[in-house]
Amino acid sequence: MTDPISRRSFIKASTIAVGSAAIPVTANVASAATAKALASNPTDVTRQLANYVVNSKWSDIPEAARKEAVRSVFNWVGCCLGGARHVTTNRAIAALAEFSGKAEATVLGRSERLDIMHAALLNGITSHVLDYDDTHLETIIHPAGPVASAILALGERQKTSGEDFMHAFILGVEVECRIGKAVYPSHYERGFHITGTAGVFGGAAAAGKLLGLNEQQMVWALGIAATQSAGLKDMFGTMCKAFHPGSAGQNGLKAALLASKDYTSSNGAIEAKEGFAFSYSDEQDFSQITDNLGASFEVSRNTYKPFACGIVTHPIIDGCIQLRNEHNLTSDQISAVSLRVNPLVIKLTGKKSPQSGLESKFSIYHASAAAIIRGSAGPNEFSDETVRNAEVISLRDKVSAIAEENVREEEAFVVIRLHDGTLLSKHVAHAIGSLERPMTNASLESKFKDQALTALTGDQIDRVMAICWQIESLADVNELTRVAVPLRP
Numbered sequence: 279m280t281d282p283i284s285r286r287s288f289i290k291a292s293t294i295a296v297g298s299a300a301i302p303v304t305a306n307v308a309s310a311a312t313a314k315a316l317a318s319n320p321t322d323v324t325r326q327l328a329n330y331v332v333n334s335k336w337s338d339i340p341e342a343a344r345k346e347a348v349r350s351v352f353n354w355v356g357c358c359l360g361g362a363r364h365v366t367t368n369r370a371i372a373a374l375a376e377f378s379g380k381a382e383a384t385v386l387g388r389s390e391r392l393d394i395m396h397a398a399l400l401n402g403i404t405s406h407v408l409d410y411d412d413t414h415l416e417t418i419i420h421p422a423g424p425v426a427s428a429i430l431a432l433g434e435r436q437k438t439s440g441e442d443f444m445h446a447f448i449l450g451v452e453v454e455c456r457i458g459k460a461v462y463p464s465h466y467e468r469g470f471h472i473t474g475t476a477g478v479f480g481g482a483a484a485a486g487k488l489l490g491l492n493e494q495q496m497v498w499a500l501g502i503a504a505t506q507s508a509g510l511k512d513m514f515g516t517m518c519k520a521f522h523p524g525s526a527g528q529n530g531l532k533a534a535l536l537a538s539k540d541y542t543s544s545n546g547a548i549e550a551k552e553g554f555a556f557s558y559s560d561e562q563d564f565s566q567i568t569d570n571l572g573a574s575f576e577v578s579r580n581t582y583k584p585f586a587c588g589i590v591t592h593p594i595i596d597g598c599i600q601l602r603n604e605h606n607l608t609s610d611q612i613s614a615v616s617l618r619v620n621p622l623v624i625k626l627t628g629k630k631s632p633q634s635g636l637e638s639k640f641s642i643y644h645a646s647a648a649a650i651i652r653g654s655a656g657p658n659e660f661s662d663e664t665v666r667n668a669e670v671i672s673l674r675d676k677v678s679a680i681a682e683e684n685v686r687e688e689e690a691f692v693v694i695r696l697h698d699g700t701l702l703s704k705h706v707a708h709a710i711g712s713l714e715r716p717m718t719n720a721s722l723e724s725k726f727k728d729q730a731l732t733a734l735t736g737d738q739i740d741r742v743m744a745i746c747w748q749i750e751s752l753a754d755v756n757e758l759t760r761v762a763v764p765l766r767p
Contacts, residue, residue: 360729362387474509481530501543
């Protein structure tokens with residue numbers, strides 16, 4: 279076995295000139311691409327982003343971005359209510375509630391009130407635990423969780439208007455998605471859960487905006503966020519996946535609060551050689567952060583899940599449900615289900631025999647079987663009970679999947695063979711819920727109601743939905759939190 283010291287002495291160092299500075303680079307690590315990126319690397323990306331957030335005005339935000347932001351928050355609140363009584367939430371509160379400070383913030387759909395840091399964590403968890411939340415398809419970030427959970431908690435502590443809340447929300451989404459675009463897909467392929475790693479920047483920027491940070495403080499907030507960036511894809515199928523957006527919201531809020539008291543950090547945490555982008559990704563494109571900043575808005579490209587599982591499975595589920603409904607299929611008619619998908623689908627959702635509801639969200643085999651049998655793929659189709667259902671297991675074992683590079687991530691091919699030899703096929707170019715086939719407001723309301731019924735009464739749900747649609751006009755976001763709690767414990 280090679281001695282660690284010998285291995286280190288074997289590595290030769292070289293240098294790359296950046297401006298007037300010579301940066302040592304390990305020879306067997308530094309690539310030509312990294313050298314080029316460092317040489318052309320702008321030195322003020324973090325500051326440009328901070329300057330934009332600090333100086334942005336509500337009047338700068340176009341109407342289309344405002345409308346999509348409202349849809350994003352509406353969907354987020356529904357997902358929080360849907361996950362409020364999940365076992366993951368129960369266990370998190372059981373573990374942490376006794377350590378909460380002043381009870382001044384709401385966990386949506388729960389009677390408990392916690393300090394703002396724990397409330398941000400819990401609302402981030404509840405929003406993501408059903409895997410039913412929003413998705414920025416270009417990066418696979420779930421934008422609302424880290425941002426909304428941070429600023430709702432802060433907004434309860436300091437009176438915050440709906441307009442200020444929505445402005446901060448849009449800016450937070452902008453920051454996290456632009457940073458995500460700068461390192462995607464290499465960052466994601468390394469094994470990082472990008473909602474957690476990029477989301478912390480969004481939480482920090484949004485909370486910092488509400489706190490009125492100046493430019494230098496916002497730079498520090500982004501730096502403090504960078505050094506807390508975390509989230510591993512290995513956690514998919516466990517309770518920790520939902521922990522990622524919750525932790526990102528909590529840590530983003532923490533970063534902004536520290537910066538508000540002049541707690542310092544690096545001034546270039548995003549673009550520095552040993553900062554976020556170069557440490558967390560093999561490829562960097564800083565133009566994704568700075569180009570058209572303030573002219574285009576990432577929230578306008580947000581999408582919403584009609585199915586409660588990983589977004590890469592949605593074209594398959596859509597195709598299975600379409601075939602089921604078009605031919606009135608029952609599982610006893612089917613001898614085989616064959617799928618052709620992008621390799622990412624197998625990589626992320628290749629669990630053939632999931633043992634829990636959370637695991638089943640990462641099984642294209644389970645998702646296909648449940649969708650064909652039930653005609654839907656909501657939270658109930660990804661429950662522990664459904665995973666153990668004999669009919670689902672039997673059909674799941676008949677599902678096969680082939681990964682093909684020429685199949686786009688957003689498309690899928692489904693072929694169902696019946697016992698009489700009949701072949702039924704469906705090509706889905708873009709799944710329902712995508713930018714090309716977006717969910718309507720009516721569909722979002724139906725999804726909201728189905729989830730919220732686990733936490734609130736019908737009358738309460740109607741009031742919460744009405745407030746969410748009018749959130750921009752609220753004098754105080756506490757108008758929302760006061761009605762989004764259960765009448766029963």
